[in-house]
Structures are given as structure tokens and as C-alpha cells.
Amino acid sequence: MSKQRLVIIGNGMAGARFVEELLAQGGGALFEIAVFGDEPYGNYNRILLSNVLAGTYDAQDIFINPPDWYRENGVRLHLGVRALEIDRQAKRVIGEGGCAEAYDKLVIATGSRPVIPPIEGLSKDGVFVFRTLDDCRRIAKEAKHAQRAAIIGGGLLGLEAAYGLLKLGLETHVVHLMSHLMEAQLDATGGAILKRELERMGLKIHLRKRTIATLGQDRVTGLVFDDGATLDCDMVIVCAGTRPNVELAQKAGLAVERGIVIGDDLASPDDPDIYAIGECAEHNGQTYGTVAPLWDQARILAERLARRNPAARYTGSRVSTRLKVAGIELTVMGAKDPQRPNDEVVVYSDPSRAVYKKLIIRNGRLIGAILLGDGMTIPTLLQAFDRRARLPENPAEIMFSFAWSNIPKASETQRICHCNGVSRAKIVAAIRSGHCTVDAVAKATRAGTGCGSCRTEIHAILEAHLRETGGALAAAERVGQLRAAYDAAS
Numbered sequence: 211m212s213k214q215r216l217v218i219i220g221n222g223m224a225g226a227r228f229v230e231e232l233l234a235q236g237g238g239a240l241f242e243i244a245v246f247g248d249e250p251y252g253n254y255n256r257i258l259l260s261n262v263l264a265g266t267y268d269a270q271d272i273f274i275n276p277p278d279w280y281r282e283n284g285v286r287l288h289l290g291v292r293a294l295e296i297d298r299q300a301k302r303v304i305g306e307g308g309c310a311e312a313y314d315k316l317v318i319a320t321g322s323r324p325v326i327p328p329i330e331g332l333s334k335d336g337v338f339v340f341r342t343l344d345d346c347r348r349i350a351k352e353a354k355h356a357q358r359a360a361i362i363g364g365g366l367l368g369l370e371a372a373y374g375l376l377k378l379g380l381e382t383h384v385v386h387l388m389s390h391l392m393e394a395q396l397d398a399t400g401g402a403i404l405k406r407e408l409e410r411m412g413l414k415i416h417l418r419k420r421t422i423a424t425l426g427q428d429r430v431t432g433l434v435f436d437d438g439a440t441l442d443c444d445m446v447i448v449c450a451g452t453r454p455n456v457e458l459a460q461k462a463g464l465a466v467e468r469g470i471v472i473g474d475d476l477a478s479p480d481d482p483d484i485y486a487i488g489e490c491a492e493h494n495g496q497t498y499g500t501v502a503p504l505w506d507q508a509r510i511l512a513e514r515l516a517r518r519n520p521a522a523r524y525t526g527s528r529v530s531t532r533l534k535v536a537g538i539e540l541t542v543m544g545a546k547d548p549q550r551p552n553d554e555v556v557v558y559s560d561p562s563r564a565v566y567k568k569l570i571i572r573n574g575r576l577i578g579a580i581l582l583g584d585g586m587t588i589p590t591l592l593q594a595f596d597r598r599a600r601l602p603e604n605p606a607e608i609m610f611s612f613a614w615s616n617i618p619k620a621s622e623t624q625r626i627c628h629c630n631g632v633s634r635a636k637i638v639a640a641i642r643s644g645h646c647t648v649d650a651v652a653k654a655t656r657a658g659t660g661c662g663s664c665r666t667e668i669h670a671i672l673e674a675h676l677r678e679t680g681g682a683l684a685a686a687e688r689v690g691q692l693r694a695a696y697d698a699a700s
């Protein structure tokens with residue numbers, strides 16, 4: 211049987227994950243695969259760019275699949291080549307430099323790009339956005355000669371960029387339009403506590419500030435606000451949100467709202483042979499800006515196309531995220547406020563210790579939470595949220611006890627590392643093969659190498675497993691030691 215031709219546009223987190231999933235499910239036997247990726251690298255973990263900027267990761271440690279991986283797996287990668295047009299009549303994708311690929315099935319995974327707000331003078335030298343590895347390198351290079359930086363935008367990305375520059379030794383200002391930080395995920399109380407903690411670390415935060423222009427001729431030397439005030443700085447990073455890359459789909463006549471419209475089969479309603487996944491896709495009126503949904507989409511689309519489960523459907527994702535600023539423990543999930551009259555709200559606030567916890571409960575289940583200043587309860591609450599588990603009668607039990615037993619026994623497929631999409635089964639398999647420390651498990655599976663919030667849970671799985679295996683513990687430790695010694699030597 212001859213293979214069908216499958217083309218993927220976008221070699222970012224969704225596109226590359228989809229290819230991995232498809233190959234893992236035997237799709238290599240069914241499809242001849244070609245990928246267009248306009249970045250000049252193999253695939254890397256975009257989440258970790260914040261850590262690269264902050265200096266806690268080296269850029270080369272964030273690569274997932276180098277170009278060789280594609281070659282070794284029979285995937286034709288058009289590296290650094292932008293797809294310019296989808297010709298639906300001829301079923302062809304045309305790329306830069308005359309490069310073209312015919313397709314039977316096409317997956318669009320073009321992600322998002324930074325929004326550039328209407329501020330005069332953002333094209334000057336010294337102004338950056340923060341989305342790609344190249345952006346990250348440019349920012350780090352500029353920071354070597356700068357003293358004062360301003361970040362426009364006090365959302366998650368803006369704060370992570372600000373923390374990175376603070377760590378690089380710059381006087382760092384965050385300029386935010388709204389009345390509190392991270393207003394999409396936090397309420398005003400949580401935002402106020404976060405602000406105080408960030409200021410304690412050394413960030414300068416300016417709220418309710420609308421930037422209207424930059425100062426300087428060819429190079430930026432400051433910002434101008436609508437109240438007439440100014441702020442001197444040597445560099446500016448614009449972190450004012452993202453916009454899905456939909457232009458290719460739009461030009462090809464596919465339905466586009468904010469993102470490329472897809473159904474539960476992840477296909478465009480206008481063309482059953484064209485799919486969209488990741489940040490460029492819009493499902494049920496919802497676009498996403500985090501990786502957990504794209505892991506789901508990549509897996510389900512691979513199951514459909516590899517024919518392992520041709521009827522698999524995507525029904526939406528539950529979203530949680532964590533601020534990657536060392537010293538501040540902040541995880542948010544789902545709704546930040548009640549949305550229906552019967553939704554219950556349980557709050558614990560201890561501003562003097564910078565602890566703020568808020569749960570939104572509907573019909574006995576968690577539909578949202580803000581967890582600031584207490585990492586211990588996060589794994590349990592994340593699990594309750596992901597699994598839509600019924601909560602105990604007394605909510606205090608969930609807020610203060612992480613040994614809460616009411617969550618159904620964890621399944622093998624349960625995702626432990628949300629950043630890298632690593633399941634419990636994969637972690638247990640790594641432990642069974644002798645990876646007996648959290649670091650060793652991380653190295654073997656990538657679990658815990660994203661935002662790091664799952665490391666407590668990996669530790670718990672490790673301990674439970676080693677306890678269960680009892681007599682095998684010493685042997686496993688020995689294998690672990692040998693492996694560590696081998697890794698160190700190699």
C-alpha cells in the first residue's frame with residue numbers, strides 16, 4: 211500500500227509533538243511526512259525560554275529534537291523555511307525559495323505571535339518581543355550593556371521576562387495597564403500580594419500606566435505615558451499578549467475567528483483534510499495559550515490519523531499554569547472568580563506570609579483555584595481539578611492537607627508533568643529501570659524539567675514505588691548509583 215502524504219506547517223511545540231506521537235503510534239508506516247519550520251532550529255521547549263533568560267537553563271539544554279532526529283525518523287524537515295501558501299485545489303503547500311510539498315492530509319500548527327500594541331516608536335533599536343529562542347538571545351545580548359529595562363505588560367510572560375532581566379542585574383520596571391498584575395488569572399487580592407512579593411525581590415512595578423510612545427531617536431531611551439510621566443530605560447520588552455497565526459488558513463479560505471476554527475475531529479469544517487492544533491487553533495470558541503491543550507490535541511490527532519483510534523475526539527482542555535519566578539510559588543487553574551450564582555468560593559488569606567488561596571467550587575468539584583505562597587497543596591489540587599474529582603465536605607481539608615485521600619486512585623495515564631506531557635506510567639517505567647532520584651527521572655523522561663511544579667509529585671511517586679518494592683530498593687539504588695556514575699563519566 212502506498213503511503214499518504216502528510217504535511218505539517220510549524221515545527222513548534224504542537225507540530226513537533228504531533229509528529230512524535232504519530233511516529234510512536236505507527237504513523238510512519240502510513241504517511242510520508244514533511245514539516246515546514248520557519249525557525250532555523252530543530253524543535254525546542256519554548257516554555258523554558260524564561261529559564262534560559264534567567265540563566266537557570268542553558269539554551270542547548272532546551273532542544274527536544276535536533277535536525278538529525280527528523281532525518282533518522284524519515285521526516286523531511288524544511289528547516290528555516292516559511293510556508294507561504296496553501297493551494298487547496300492542487301493540495302500543495304508552497305514554501306519560501308520555491309520549495310513545495312503535495313499533501314493528502316495537512317496539519318497547521320503555526321502557533322501565535324506577540325501582539326504589538328499601538329505605541330509610537332516600537333521599531334527603534336533596543337525594543338524586543340519575547341517568543342522565540344532568537345528573541346531570547348537578542349534580549350540577553352542587549353542586557354549585557356544595559357542598566358535599566360522596562361517590560362510593557364504585567365501578565366505571566368511579562369513577569370517571567372522581568373525576573374530574567376532582574377537576575378541579569380538590570381534595574382527592571384514592569385509597566386502594566388491594568389489595576390493589578392496577571393489580571394487574566396488573579397483577582398485583585400492575589401494580584402496585590404504578588405506585587406508586594408515581586409517588589410520585595412527588587413522589581414519596580416507601575417500599575418494603571420498606559421504607554422503611548424517611546425523616547426529616543428533611533429534607539430529607545432525611555433517610555434512616555436498618557437498621564438505625561440516618563441520612564442528612562444535602555445531597553446524595552448513588549449509582552450502585551452499573543453495573536454494566533456491564522457493568515458495562511460485565512461488566505462486558503464478556511465474558517466477563522468480568533469484562531470483557525472476546528473471541530474472535535476480537529477479538522478477545519480471547510481476541509482476534512484486540513485487540521486489545526488496548538489495556539490493557532492480555535493475549538494468551541496476557545497483558543498489556548500499553554501501547552502497542556504496542545505499535548506491533548508497532538509495525541510488525539512495522532513490517534514485518529516495513525517488509525518489507532520480513528521473516532522478519537524477532542525472535547526476541550528482544562529488549563530492550569532505556574533509562574534516561573536524562583537522564590538514565588540504561584541499556580542492558577544480554571545476560573546479565578548465564581549461564574550454562576552451557586553458557585554462556592556473558599557478563601558484563605560495571610561498577607562503577612564504572602565499566602566493566598568482561593569478555590570472556586572461547583573457542585574462539589576473544583577473549577578478554579580489561585581494558589582499563592584504554598585506549594586504543598588498544588589499537586590493534590592491540580593489532580594482534583596484535572597480529574598474533576600469530588601472534593602471533601604470540609605474544604606479546609608483540601609486547602610491545608612495534601613494527604614487528602616478522596617481523589618480516586620491515580621491512573622497510569624494521569625499526566626504528572628504538564629509542561630512536557632509525561633504520564634505517571636512513563637515515570638514509573640523510568641523508576642523501574644533504575645532511575646532512582648528525581649533528577650535521574652527528569653533526565654530519562656523530561657518530567658519536571660518544565661516549570662518544575664511536578665517535582666514534589668515525582669518525588670512522592672518515587673518514594674511510594676521504592677516503598678512498595680521493598681527488598682528491591684537497595685538493588686534499585688545501586689542501579690541508580692551506577693547509572694549516575696555512568697552519566698557523570700559520559
Ligand SMILES: Cc1cc2nc3c(=O)[nH]c(=O)nc-3n(C[C@H](O)[C@H](O)[C@H](O)COP(=O)(O)OP(=O)(O)OC[C@H]3O[C@@H](n4cnc5c(N)ncnc54)[C@H](O)[C@@H]3O)c2cc1C
Nearest residue numbers: 220222223224248256257292293320321488489499500501
Ligand atoms: C517565554 C515563554 C514561556 C512560556 N511558559 C509557559 C509555561 O510555563 N507553561 C505553558 O503551558 N506554556 C508556556 N508558554 C506558552 C507555550 O510555549 C505555547 O503555548 C506553545 O509553544 C504553543 O505551541 P504551538 O506549537 O502552538 O506554537 P509555537 O510553539 O509558537 O510553534 C509554532 C511554530 O510554527 C512556526 N511557524 C509559524 N508560521 C509558520 C509558517 N508559515 N511556516 C513555517 N513555520 C511557521 C513558528 O515560527 C513556530 O516555530 C510560554 C511561552 C513563552 C514564549
